[in-house]
Amino acid sequence: MIHFDNVSKVYPDSSIALEEVSFTIMPNEFVSIVGHSGAGKTTLLKMFLGEETPSKGKVFYESTDISKLSKKNMDLFRRKIGVVFQDFRLIPNKNVYENIAFAMEAAGRTDAEIEADVPHVLDLVDLGKKIWNFPHELSGGEKQRVSIARAIVNQPDVIIADEPTGNLDPLNTFDIVQILKKINDLGTTVILTTHNKGVIDSLKKRVLTMENGRIVRDDQQGKYVI
Amino acid sequence: MFWIKAKRIVRAGFFSFWRNGFISLSSILVMMVTLFVIGSVIFSSVVLKSTLDQIREKVDINVYFVTEASEKDILEMKKSLEQLPEVVKPVIYVSREEVLEAFKKRHKNDQFTIQALDELGENPLGATLNIKAKDPSQYESIARFIESKRAQSVETDNIIDKVNYYQNKDAIERLTKIIKSANSLGFVLTLFLVAISVLITFNTIRLVIYMSRDEISVMRLVGASDRYIRGPFFVAGAIYGFLSAIITLMIFYPITLWLGGATANFFVGLNVFNYYIANFGQIFLIITGSGIAIGSISSYLAVRKYLRV
Numbered sequence: 001m002i003h004f005d006n007v008s009k010v011y012p013d014s015s016i017a018l019e020e021v022s023f024t025i026m027p028n029e030f031v032s033i034v035g036h037s038g039a040g041k042t043t044l045l046k047m048f049l050g051e052e053t054p055s056k057g058k059v060f061y062e063s064t065d066i067s068k069l070s071k072k073n074m075d076l077f078r079r080k081i082g083v084v085f086q087d088f089r090l091i092p093n094k095n096v097y098e099n100i101a102f103a104m105e106a107a108g109r110t111d112a113e114i115e116a117d118v119p120h121v122l123d124l125v126d127l128g129k130k131i132w133n134f135p136h137e138l139s140g141g142e143k144q145r146v147s148i149a150r151a152i153v154n155q156p157d158v159i160i161a162d163e164p165t166g167n168l169d170p171l172n173t174f175d176i177v178q179i180l181k182k183i184n185d186l187g188t189t190v191i192l193t194t195h196n197k198g199v200i201d202s203l204k205k206r207v208l209t210m211e212n213g214r215i216v217r218d219d220q221q222g223k224y225v226i
Numbered sequence: 227m228f229w230i231k232a233k234r235i236v237r238a239g240f241f242s243f244w245r246n247g248f249i250s251l252s253s254i255l256v257m258m259v260t261l262f263v264i265g266s267v268i269f270s271s272v273v274l275k276s277t278l279d280q281i282r283e284k285v286d287i288n289v290y291f292v293t294e295a296s297e298k299d300i301l302e303m304k305k306s307l308e309q310l311p312e313v314v315k316p317v318i319y320v321s322r323e324e325v326l327e328a329f330k331k332r333h334k335n336d337q338f339t340i341q342a343l344d345e346l347g348e349n350p351l352g353a354t355l356n357i358k359a360k361d362p363s364q365y366e367s368i369a370r371f372i373e374s375k376r377a378q379s380v381e382t383d384n385i386i387d388k389v390n391y392y393q394n395k396d397a398i399e400r401l402t403k404i405i406k407s408a409n410s411l412g413f414v415l416t417l418f419l420v421a422i423s424v425l426i427t428f429n430t431i432r433l434v435i436y437m438s439r440d441e442i443s444v445m446r447l448v449g450a451s452d453r454y455i456r457g458p459f460f461v462a463g464a465i466y467g468f469l470s471a472i473i474t475l476m477i478f479y480p481i482t483l484w485l486g487g488a489t490a491n492f493f494v495g496l497n498v499f500n501y502y503i504a505n506f507g508q509i510f511l512i513i514t515g516s517g518i519a520i521g522s523i524s525s526y527l528a529v530r531k532y533l534r535v
Binding site: 093098103110111 | 227230241441443445451
């Protein structure tokens with residue numbers, strides 16, 4: 001489903017972010033990517049989202065080369081992917097409902113669908129009561145749940161979670177990981193990057209370990225070993 | 227789908243305008259400065275133009291004829307002058323009687339002069355032609371034309387007593403220069419002021435959008451199209467422009483009212499308040515149009531930078 005074929009990324013200042021990375025992610029997999037800061041995790045995700053283009057090699061989604069997508073097809077491709085960030089990236093002047101509705105509007109969904117799906121997806125992340133609150137009125141854990149709700153509302157094929165628990169306390173971390181697991185159980189591919197040993201060890205799913213832009217380990221049911 | 231999208235974009239634009247209250251307010255204030263400059267440029271160009279027109283109106287050359295000159299010859303001269311392309315038609319003919327009438331009127335409190343005139347028995351004053359040029363710089367050639375007529379008629383009998391252009395030459399030339407440089411200076415100054423204030427507005431809006439750059443990147447990552455991302459900023463920019471235009475127009479009301487009397491006295495007859503009221507439709511269109519255009523175009527351009535994700 002997702003295939004990195006010998007991908008390298010060298011920035012203009014000749015720092016190497018990725019070096020000959022190859023791996024494949026199958027549908028419905030839950031893959032964690034671990035590594036120190038600067039190991040290349042975020043570059044890897046940006047490559048997949050089309051925010052960066054590879055200096056060498058190709059990134060495929062099914063049979064499409066992502067770096068060759070036109071602007072319009074890139075927009076359509078991105079609607080198949082839900083992204084969750086460490087810093088939540090909610091739109092501050094929109095309330096919870098509108099933050100989620102926005103992603104649906106962008107995908108061209110009708111008003112009726114939006115009115116039906118937004119409350120439903122907020123119930124899934126247990127935030128039904130905060131539907132009219134603005135982001136600054138929410139706790140970190142709640143914000144992250146809104147951002148997950150936004151990511152899943154268009155029923156994407158893949159969820160990318162870039163250190164989603166980085167700013168959260170252990171209890172909220174546990175909640176977020178449970179939600180991601182539930183999403184995976186419902187049939188969505190999940191790619192998670194994290195520093196959190198406890199999260200990785202409790203998941204017992206596939207782990208890619210990165211170091212200096214390379215993948216040094218690829219373990220099914222892996223553990224955090226850095 | 228198009229209408230649903232358009233509706234969503236306009237609604238999002240209104241919401242972002244309303245919820246970013248402080249930012250919206252400051253953008254409006256900055257934009258008001260720009261529109262105020264544009265408005266003042268309109269008013270000052272009107273004042274300048276009317277002043278120049280007034281001055282032009284006052285400049286003319288007079289041909290004084292000898293008392294023996296026949297009306298027929300004078301009218302013939304008037305006709306040939308009127309055929310010159312530089313001359314404003316009609317050239318005004320003032321007959322000897324009218325000249326005398328005007329002279330008496332001017333000196334009606336001067337018993338001594340009136341008495342002397344009466345004692346004289348006959349009218350000592352010659353008829354005159356008053357000539358206005360379309361442009362002050364053309365007086366010279368008109369004067370030359372009259373001079374040539376006079377030269378031709380030297381052998382026969384000369385009917386022209388004198389032409390007052392040569393007395394007024396310096397004044398006319400100086401005035402011509404002033405009018406020309408006032409016009410070009412006004413033009414350059416206008417361009418300069420408008421350019422500066424448009425740039426300031428553009429930068430303010432860029433700052434506003436800079437604060438929204440994360441928002442824009444999120445919009446990109448959920449797969450929103452460029453147009454869908456730009457739309458609300460475009461609408462909000464247009465709202466800034468529209469509101470600042472309305473406020474500026476309201477501010478111009480008391481300002482012109484206050485300046486109206488003063489300008490009417492100083493610039494002989496031109497009352498900026500009356501001008502404002504009489505031409506309100508046109509001024510409204512110019513100010514509102516500029517406001518909306520500057521606001522929406524600045525937003526459109528400013529967002530472009532953050533769309534390259």
